[in-house]
Amino acid sequence: MAKKAKEEKGQKTVASKLPQKDRAENCRVGVVGSGSFATAIVKMLVENCSVVHWCVRSEYVKGAIAQRGHNPTYLTSVSFNLAQLSLTTDINEVVSECDIIVLATPSIYLASAMEQLTCTYEGKVFLSAIKGIVPEHNDIVAHYLKDKFNIGFRCQGVIAGPCHAEEVGMERLSYLTIACAEEVLSQKLDVLFTSSFIKVNHSRDILGNEYSAILKNVYAIGAGIASGLGYGDNFTAVLVSNAIREMELFLEAVYEVPRDVNESAYLGDLLVTAYSLFSRNRSLGNLVGKGYTVKSAIQSMNMVAEGYYAADSIYLTAKEKNLSTPIIDTIYGILYEEKSPEKQFRKLTSKLT
Amino acid sequence: MAKKAKEEKGQKTVASKLPQKDRAENCRVGVVGSGSFATAIVKMLVENCSVVHWCVRSEYVKGAIAQRGHNPTYLTSVSFNLAQLSLTTDINEVVSECDIIVLATPSIYLASAMEQLTCTYEGKVFLSAIKGIVPEHNDIVAHYLKDKFNIGFRCQGVIAGPCHAEEVGMERLSYLTIACAEEVLSQKLDVLFTSSFIKVNHSRDILGNEYSAILKNVYAIGAGIASGLGYGDNFTAVLVSNAIREMELFLEAVYEVPRDVNESAYLGDLLVTAYSLFSRNRSLGNLVGKGYTVKSAIQSMNMVAEGYYAADSIYLTAKEKNLSTPIIDTIYGILYEEKSPEKQFRKLTSKLT
Numbered sequence: 001m002a003k004k005a006k007e008e009k010g011q012k013t014v015a016s017k018l019p020q021k022d023r024a025e026n027c028r029v030g031v032v033g034s035g036s037f038a039t040a041i042v043k044m045l046v047e048n049c050s051v052v053h054w055c056v057r058s059e060y061v062k063g064a065i066a067q068r069g070h071n072p073t074y075l076t077s078v079s080f081n082l083a084q085l086s087l088t089t090d091i092n093e094v095v096s097e098c099d100i101i102v103l104a105t106p107s108i109y110l111a112s113a114m115e116q117l118t119c120t121y122e123g124k125v126f127l128s129a130i131k132g133i134v135p136e137h138n139d140i141v142a143h144y145l146k147d148k149f150n151i152g153f154r155c156q157g158v159i160a161g162p163c164h165a166e167e168v169g170m171e172r173l174s175y176l177t178i179a180c181a182e183e184v185l186s187q188k189l190d191v192l193f194t195s196s197f198i199k200v201n202h203s204r205d206i207l208g209n210e211y212s213a214i215l216k217n218v219y220a221i222g223a224g225i226a227s228g229l230g231y232g233d234n235f236t237a238v239l240v241s242n243a244i245r246e247m248e249l250f251l252e253a254v255y256e257v258p259r260d261v262n263e264s265a266y267l268g269d270l271l272v273t274a275y276s277l278f279s280r281n282r283s284l285g286n287l288v289g290k291g292y293t294v295k296s297a298i299q300s301m302n303m304v305a306e307g308y309y310a311a312d313s314i315y316l317t318a319k320e321k322n323l324s325t326p327i328i329d330t331i332y333g334i335l336y337e338e339k340s341p342e343k344q345f346r347k348l349t350s351k352l353t
Numbered sequence: 354m355a356k357k358a359k360e361e362k363g364q365k366t367v368a369s370k371l372p373q374k375d376r377a378e379n380c381r382v383g384v385v386g387s388g389s390f391a392t393a394i395v396k397m398l399v400e401n402c403s404v405v406h407w408c409v410r411s412e413y414v415k416g417a418i419a420q421r422g423h424n425p426t427y428l429t430s431v432s433f434n435l436a437q438l439s440l441t442t443d444i445n446e447v448v449s450e451c452d453i454i455v456l457a458t459p460s461i462y463l464a465s466a467m468e469q470l471t472c473t474y475e476g477k478v479f480l481s482a483i484k485g486i487v488p489e490h491n492d493i494v495a496h497y498l499k500d501k502f503n504i505g506f507r508c509q510g511v512i513a514g515p516c517h518a519e520e521v522g523m524e525r526l527s528y529l530t531i532a533c534a535e536e537v538l539s540q541k542l543d544v545l546f547t548s549s550f551i552k553v554n555h556s557r558d559i560l561g562n563e564y565s566a567i568l569k570n571v572y573a574i575g576a577g578i579a580s581g582l583g584y585g586d587n588f589t590a591v592l593v594s595n596a597i598r599e600m601e602l603f604l605e606a607v608y609e610v611p612r613d614v615n616e617s618a619y620l621g622d623l624l625v626t627a628y629s630l631f632s633r634n635r636s637l638g639n640l641v642g643k644g645y646t647v648k649s650a651i652q653s654m655n656m657v658a659e660g661y662y663a664a665d666s667i668y669l670t671a672k673e674k675n676l677s678t679p680i681i682d683t684i685y686g687i688l689y690e691e692k693s694p695e696k697q698f699r700k701l702t703s704k705l706t
Contacts, residue, residue, distance in 0.1 A: 162590035172585035173702060201706050232525035233629040237515035241621035245613070260598070262615070264706060268594035275628050276586040349526060353554050353617060 023191045024048035030094035031102045032113055034061045036074035036303070037129055038104035040165035043075070045102075046084045047195035053086045055094040057109070062087045075169040092119040100125045100192070102159065103141065106304040107132025110141065114149065121149070125185060127157040127178070131213040132306035133313040140210050153206055154181045157189065160209045160265040162272035164279070171197040177265035179203040179210075201264060207255040212247060212266045215328075217307030218314055219243040220273040221285035222331045225341050228289020235349075239327070240274050242352045246325050250314075253321040281307040288334060289341050311335050326351040376544045377401035383447035384455045385466055387414050389427035389656070390482055391457035393518035396428070397529075398455075399437045400548035406439045408447040410462070415440045428522040445472040453478045453545070455512065456494065459657040460485030463494065467502065478538060479504055480531070482512040484566040485659035486666040493563050506559055507534045510542065513562040513618040515625035517632070524550040530618035532556040532563075554617060560608040565600060565619045568681075570660030571667055572596040573626040574638035575684045578694050581642020588702075592680070593627050595705045599678050603667075606674040634660040641687060642694050664688050679704040 030053030031042050038054075045052045056062050064072035066087055069079050088094060095101055096119040105113050107130050128141040137144040142158070145151040157180035168174055178189045178200055186202045193200050203209055222243070223236055231239075247270065248261045261267055273279045284305040287297035298308060315332035318325040330348045333339040383406035384395050391407075398405045409415050417425035419440055422432050441447060448454055449472040458466055460483050481494040490497040495511070498504040510533035521527055531542045531553055539555045546553050556562055575596070576589055584592075600623065601614045614620060626632045637658040640650035651661060668685035671678040683701045686692040 162587050162594075164585075164587055167585040167587045170585070172583075172587060174585075174587035175591045175705070199702065199705075230525075232517075232520040232523070232527075233625050233631065234515050234517055234520045234525060234527035237621040237625035237628075238528045238617045240624055241515075241615055241617045241619075244615050244620065248615070262594055262597050262601070264591045264594045266594075267597065268590040271593055271624070271628075272586050272590035275590075275624075278586065349552065352528070352552075 020048060020191055020194065025050060027100055027188055027192055028098045029053070029100045029102070029192060030055065030098035031104055032091055032094060033057070033104035033106075033109075033129075034071060034074070035104070035106060036165040038102075039071045039075040039078060040163070040168035041102055041104055041129055041159070042080070042085070043078050043168060044193055044195060044198050046080060047198075048192055049084070051084055051086055053088070053094045053097050055088050055091050055113075057089070057105075059089055062089055075165060078169045091116050095119055095121050095124060098124070100127065100188070102127045102129055104129040106130070107134055107141070107306060108304065108309060110134050110144070111136040117149070121151070123155065125155050125157060125180075126151055127159055127180075127189070128210065129159040131217055133214065133310045135309060138313055140207070140214065142207055142210050156180070156206060157185065158206050158209045158213070160203075160213050160269060162264060162268040164272060164276060166278045168197070173197050173199070175199045175201060175264050175268070177201040177203050177209060177263070179206045179208075179265075181206065203263075203265060205255070205257055205259050208251050208257065208259055209265050211251055211254055212261070213269060214306070214310045215247050215250060215314060216270040216273045217281045217305070218311045218328060218331055219247070219270060219307075220279050220281035221288075221305070221307045221311065221335070222327055223274040224279075224282035224285020224287075225289035225331070225334065226285075226345060227282075228286040228291075229341055229345055231345070236274070238352050240270065243274070243327055244270060246327050249323055250318060250321075250325065250328075253323055254317065281305045284308060285331075294335050294338075308335060373401060373544055373547065378403060380453055380541055380545055381451045382406070382453045382455070382545060383408065383451035384457055385444055385447060386410070386457035386459075386462075386482075387424060387427070388457065388459060389518040391455075392424045392428040392431060393516070393521035394455055394457055394482055394512070395433070395438070396431050396521060397546055397548060397551050399433060400551075401545055402437070404437055404439055406441070406447045406450050408441050408444050408466075410442070410458075412442055415442055428518060431522045444469050448472055448474050448477060451477070453480065453541070455480045455482055457482040459483070460487055460494070460659060461657065461662060463487050463497070464489040470502070474502070474504070476508065478508050478510060478533075480510040480512055480533075480542070481563065484570055486567065486663045488662060491666055493560070493567065495560055495563050509533070509559060510538065511559050511562045511566070513556075513566050513622060515617060515621040517625060517629060519631045521550070526550050526552070528552045528554060528617050528621070530554040530556050530562060530616070532559045532561075532618075534559065556616075556618060558608070558610055558612050561604050561610065561612055562618050564604055564607055565614070566622060567659070567663045568600050568603060568667060569623040569626045570634045570658070571664045571681060571684055572600070572623060572660075573632050573634035574641075574658070574660045574664065574688070575680055576627040577632075577635035577638020577640075578642040578684070578687065579638075579698060580635075581639040581644075582694055582698055584698070589627070591705050593623065596627070596680055597623055599680050602676055603671060603674075603678065603681075606676055607670065634658045637661060638684075647688055647691075661688060
């Protein structure tokens with residue numbers, strides 16, 4: 001599996017003689033969402049594009065950015081040159097102005113944003129930077145866009161990590177993996193995103209990248225619960241090494257293509273989420289492990305922990321496919337069936353290897 | 354590869370009707386070494402054995418343990434019941450008294466300990482808990498024991514992690530992987546080591562487990578250098594996900610058997626070493642990344658960072674086998690060729706994916 005995937009890679013180099021800035025100018029690009037990852041994506045894009053169209057959540061956010069030059073709530077230390085931003089609260093403005101639209105809302109707000117869409121969007125490319133399940137559709141973003149909006153996989157892409165927004169804000173070197181169906185689009189996206197602090201890997205595994213980005217949030221909740229319960233680094237390492245094997249099994253069941261789950265978009269993204277203090281999913285799990293009820297842990301957080309909403313749907317998919325997923329089952333039981341974290345993890349320890 | 358390895362597992366259950374304590378009594382077991390991991394191993398064994406033979410480094414250490422009931426330098430908070438310890442400084446006493454001998458010195462002290470051996474040791478089992486290269490032999494422990502002492506692989510085994518000694522000292526749940534050639538020995542070792550805080554996985558991949566335990570120390574130095582240089586969590590995740598792929602390549606080249614490098618002994622051990630603050634190899638790298646010379650960084654540490662001594666030999670093996678190992682090459686250049694960590698890592702970033 002690993003070898004095949006390696007052979008199929010190697011399309012990284014983009015052959016063009018125009019300077020990057022000029023090539024980026026040929027793309028009209030917009031971002032929908034104003035959370036931390038949306039803000040990080042705008043920061044990446046303004047490195048290469050003279051104008052980025054940005055559809056934010058509310059008139060308040062729009063006004064605050066226009067006035068202060070930064071997002072009032074997320075990545076507040078990232079300053080924008082306002083001449084480079086075309087701000088709006090209307091998704092139709094962004095979609096009609098742009099060829100490439102990055103969707104970067106929390107998954108629970110995507111449907112309400114997309115339902116505002118009245119303009120034509122044929123041939124436009126939608127990239128999802130969302131790492132969660134669309135609750136109204138109970139499915140991943142790629143399926144939601146295809147089923148509800150007839151946006152085919154040739155007009156879709158996925159932006160995967162490992163990429164904590166906070167570190168992008170600080171211009172710390174980060175690697176994105178962008179998955180899309182065709183080489184021409186890959187090249188365009190490479191030009192749009194590559195900068196002094198962003199390197200881009202390319203993939204054709206749209207669904208695998210999206211599922212793994214969702215799964216890693218669920219596993220990060222598990223790593224947080226373990227930490228909250230007092231398990232140490234030795235155990236966390238075992239948990240994560242079991243999680244990547246469970247993820248491989250899950251990905252093979254939902255979308256079987258040659259892939260090496262040890263590539264950055266899969267394993268790397270799991271690691272950054274399971275180990276980093278920036279991870280909100282890990283933080284949620286940590287509170288639950290320490291004894292907070294799930295409800296109070298969610299309420300105490302200022303940001304959406306995607307893994308909570310995803311765990312339900314991921315668990316059901318695993319059951320449908322008849323997969324052995326002890327870690328997912330354990331987390332689901334704790335989050336949705338009020339089972340004791342302590343008891344569930346004690347049971348889990350005998351299932352790990 | 355992953356699937357084959359999974360099929361070949363499943364020998365975990367030990368079928369015996371005697372209680373664990375009674376079965377453990379049938380084994381006479383000894384430990385050579387008095388560093389932190391040796392002390393942790395003695396702690397594991399006294400859970401199941403009424404007596405553990407322990408060959409420590411010096412009369413001072415022997416006297417201190419006999420007087421205070423704990424190792425004077427490492428894992429000082431771990432108290433032993435002295436009635437369970439048979440202390441000596443003579444390796445011959447341990448080897449002649451025991452059927453199973455755990456070698457747990459730092460790799461640089463192994464040869465001087467083994468050279469004291471004058472008693473017969475035919476049919477005795479030597480388990481290596483050492484994660485480094487024997488400098489006098491410029492090779493791994495398994496080869497050293499075979500070449501110099503004619504101890505065949507049927508009389509050898511490897512104890513692998515992820516298992517920081519410090520957490521064993523605190524009785525935090527940890528998983529060992531014990532690799533040996535035969536099922537009967539696997540069963541014995543399971544009985545000796547399994548306890549309320551230790552779970553045991555079994556493997557037949559003696560050489561792979563030994564090499565990976567060594568490699569992970571080298572990679573942990575790399576993770577430390579990155580951190581010292583100011584790279585963040587996003588980059589570390591990419592580095593580690595590249596490291597496990599590089600490790601897979603290396604292991605396939607030196608010993609090709611079916612294995613899944615995402616099992617705990619390989620990936621888990623890499624994670625605990627690359628991410629944990631307990632890791633001395635990571636700490637060494639961190640100092641070097643912050644600008645200490647390699648020499649002064651080594652001097653400032655109270656413990657041996659095995660990865661430093663291993664990097665040289667691992668690098669040469671990779672070159673002999675004609676492998677593409679950019680991370681190993683980078684670390685070697687910094688540690689042994691006085692190359693600038695900053696420049697070497699900048700070059701490395703363009704080789705990672």
